[in-house]
Amino acid sequence: MKAKVYVALKPSILDPQGKTITGALHALGYDAVREVRQGKYFELDIDAASVDQARSLAREMADRLLSNPVIESYRVEVG
Amino acid sequence: MKAKVYVALKPSILDPQGKTITGALHALGYDAVREVRQGKYFELDIDAASVDQARSLAREMADRLLSNPVIESYRVEVG
Numbered sequence: 001m002k003a004k005v006y007v008a009l010k011p012s013i014l015d016p017q018g019k020t021i022t023g024a025l026h027a028l029g030y031d032a033v034r035e036v037r038q039g040k041y042f043e044l045d046i047d048a049a050s051v052d053q054a055r056s057l058a059r060e061m062a063d064r065l066l067s068n069p070v071i072e073s074y075r076v077e078v079g
Numbered sequence: 080m081k082a083k084v085y086v087a088l089k090p091s092i093l094d095p096q097g098k099t100i101t102g103a104l105h106a107l108g109y110d111a112v113r114e115v116r117q118g119k120y121f122e123l124d125i126d127a128a129s130v131d132q133a134r135s136l137a138r139e140m141a142d143r144l145l146s147n148p149v150i151e152s153y154r155v156e157v158g
Contacts (some may be wrong), residue, residue, distance in 0.1 A: 028144060039119070039121075042100070042117055
C-alpha cells in the first residue's frame with residue numbers, strides 16, 4: 001500500500017531555504033511570488049492489511065524518524 | 080493564492096537517500112516497509128488573479144527552478 005508523508009516546518013519556524021528560493025524566483029522575474037516554504041515528502045510502500053493499518057504505521061514512522069516534531073509538522077495520505 | 084509543487088525523482092532514477100531511510104526504518108523494526116522514496120515539496124504564495132494563472136506560473140517556476148527535469152518530475156496543486 002502506498003502512503004505519502006508530507007513534512008513541513010511549523011509556521012512559526014523561520015525557513016531560510018524558502019527565503020533563498022523566493023529570492024531566486026524574484027531574480028528570474030517572478031515577482032508575483034510572495035513567499036515560498038520548502039518541505040519534504042516521503043512515498044512509502046507498506047505491506048499492510050488495511051488502509052487504517054498503513055495510516056497508523058506511517059504516522060508512527062513519521063513521529064519517530066521522518067519528522068522532527070519540535071520544529072516540523074506532518075500530514076499522512078494513504079491510498 | 081497557495082500553490083503546492085511536489086518534486087520527486089523519476090521512477091527510473093536510483094534514490095540512495097530513500098534506500099537509507101528504508102534501512103533505518105527496518106532497523107527500528109518497521110519490516111512492513113518495502114520501499115521509501117524521498118521528494119521535496121514547495122508551498123508557494125502567489126499573487127495571481129485566477130487559479131489558472133497561479134497554476135501556469137507554478138508550472139513555469141517548477142520547470143525553470145524548482146525541479147531538474149532530467150531526473151525529476153513534478154506535480155502542481157492549486158487552491
